[in-house]
Amino acid sequence: NHPVQLCLGTKHCIILLRVIMDGIPPLKDKRLIIKDLIFEKVKVRLYQPKTSTTGQRRGVLYFHGGVGRFGSIRAYERTCRILARKTNSVVVSVGYRLAPEFPYPAQFHDCLTATIHFMKTAQDYGVDPARIIVCGDSSGGTLAAAVAQALVNRKDVPKLRAQILIYPFLQAVDFNLPSYQQNAKIPVLIRERTIILGLKYLNKDLSAVKILLEGSHISEKRRQKYQKWLSADNIPHEYKMRGYTPPGSPAPYSEEIYQLAKPFLEPLFSPLLCEDSVIAQLPETFILTCEYDVLRDDGLLYKKRLEDHGIKVTLCHLEEGFHGTIFLAAYSKVATFQSGIKGLEKITKFLRLM
Numbered sequence: 001n002h003p004v005q006l007c008l009g010t011k012h013c014i015i016l017l018r019v020i021m022d023g024i025p026p027l028k029d030k031r032l033i034i035k036d037l038i039f040e041k042v043k044v045r046l047y048q049p050k051t052s053t054t055g056q057r058r059g060v061l062y063f064h065g066g067v068g069r070f071g072s073i074r075a076y077e078r079t080c081r082i083l084a085r086k087t088n089s090v091v092v093s094v095g096y097r098l099a100p101e102f103p104y105p106a107q108f109h110d111c112l113t114a115t116i117h118f119m120k121t122a123q124d125y126g127v128d129p130a131r132i133i134v135c136g137d138s139s140g141g142t143l144a145a146a147v148a149q150a151l152v153n154r155k156d157v158p159k160l161r162a163q164i165l166i167y168p169f170l171q172a173v174d175f176n177l178p179s180y181q182q183n184a185k186i187p188v189l190i191r192e193r194t195i196i197l198g199l200k201y202l203n204k205d206l207s208a209v210k211i212l213l214e215g216s217h218i219s220e221k222r223r224q225k226y227q228k229w230l231s232a233d234n235i236p237h238e239y240k241m242r243g244y245t246p247p248g249s250p251a252p253y254s255e256e257i258y259q260l261a262k263p264f265l266e267p268l269f270s271p272l273l274c275e276d277s278v279i280a281q282l283p284e285t286f287i288l289t290c291e292y293d294v295l296r297d298d299g300l301l302y303k304k305r306l307e308d309h310g311i312k313v314t315l316c317h318l319e320e321g322f323h324g325t326i327f328l329a330a331y332s333k334v335a336t337f338q339s340g341i342k343g344l345e346k347i348t349k350f351l352r353l354m
Contacts, residue, residue, distance in 0.1 A: 014069060014100075021066065021075040023331075029081055036073075039117040042110045043095035045073045046125065047084035058161070058354050059127035060084075060091045061115050063147075065138030065327065067197045068099045068107045078330035082344065083135075087351040090127050092118055096143075104202050105268055111143045112150055119157040133162045133354055135347075137326055138295075139201075141168025145271035145302070152281040160283040161354050164347060166326050167290055170298035171272040172198060172264035173226050175213050178235055178244040179296035186292050189323040194294055202263050214251035217261035223250060229272060234304045235297055272302050280309040286350045287313060288343055290321030316346040 033048040049057075062080050064071040073095040084091040096110035115134060122129040136144035148163040174180075175191060184191040195209050211217070218226070232246065267274040285306055289299040296317075303313045318325065321339040326347070329340025 039114045042114045045093045047091040056128035058131035063136035063140035063143040065140040068201045086348040129158045135164035137166035141165040162284045164286045166288045171270045176247045177297040216251045216254040217257045284312045288316045293323040
């Protein structure tokens with residue numbers, strides 16, 4: 001294991017990884033007005049294009065990745081600048097508080113608070129309240145999905161125009177889906193580390209990793225309920241070609257492990273487990289998946305669930321893609337990742353249509 005991978009737990013290593021992710025800030029951008037603001041105690045950075053426009057612009061709220069413990073406004077500076085410039089949108093990058101200093105679910109509450117504030121004040125920033133989109137990558141995609149679900153029944157804010165989920169984590173029920181099997185050892189998000197990072201995010205004991213991988217936290221009753229949403233049969237055949245072995249008999253259920261993993265199964269953490277009544281009201285959706293990513297099938301399963309309820313979904317599947325490729329694409333002058341550049345182009349194309 002790489003030393004950075006080994007030190008994911010200690011306080012000093014968390015600080016080190018945050019510094020590495022922040023990187024070197026880009027030079028001033030003459031095409032954008034960039035402001036640091038506070039939306040009801042939540043730090044945000046607002047990106048406004050300087051070009052003149054006839055009507056109101058669309059607004060994009062961006063929730064960065066980093067498993068709730070890493071990432072920042074600064075780390076995603078390049079990504080948000082690209083989205084603002086290429087789509088002529090007002091982009092709000094949300095600097096939600098990080099765990100472990102601020103325990104889960106503070107991250108979700110900050111994102112929801114910032115979103116509602118922006119929706120209510122959109123016109124102050126030249127934004128059409130009917131054209132607001134939530135967007136996030138990795139765990140930021142989880143946050144975007146959870147925020148979209150939390151807003152469906154609110155009457156005090158307009159409906160979201162769309163949600164953009166970039167290789168999102170969406171369920172903690174089945175870690176033996178085809179993508180988990182095929183990409184178990186592919187960096188940066190190997191199968192075991194996905195659970196370790198989730199447990200750390202929730203501040204839970206790491207001793208349960210192996211039992212969670214086997215699915216001992218799911219009772220037979222829950223397994224039957226989730227089966228219609230999470231069955232590998234819902235994943236198109238072409239995604240199973242690289243080798244997939246349907247799991248045998250489920251692991252014995254453990255009430256103790258279930259109690260430990262209970263927050264894993266709440267829609268806040270696993271948006272794919274949300275009830276049908278909420279799913280049916282979600283906005284138009286863009287989902288980006290990568291072939292070489294354990295989370296690929298979460299995106300594919302969510303696509304099917306949404307489409308089953310009549311929600312329009314645009315899927316961008318990157319054949320050569322891997323987890324984190326969009327984040328790296330923003331650094332394309334340093335290292336060129338064609339899959340990420342292609343994905344970023346698809347995201348901007350989708351945004352322009354909103």
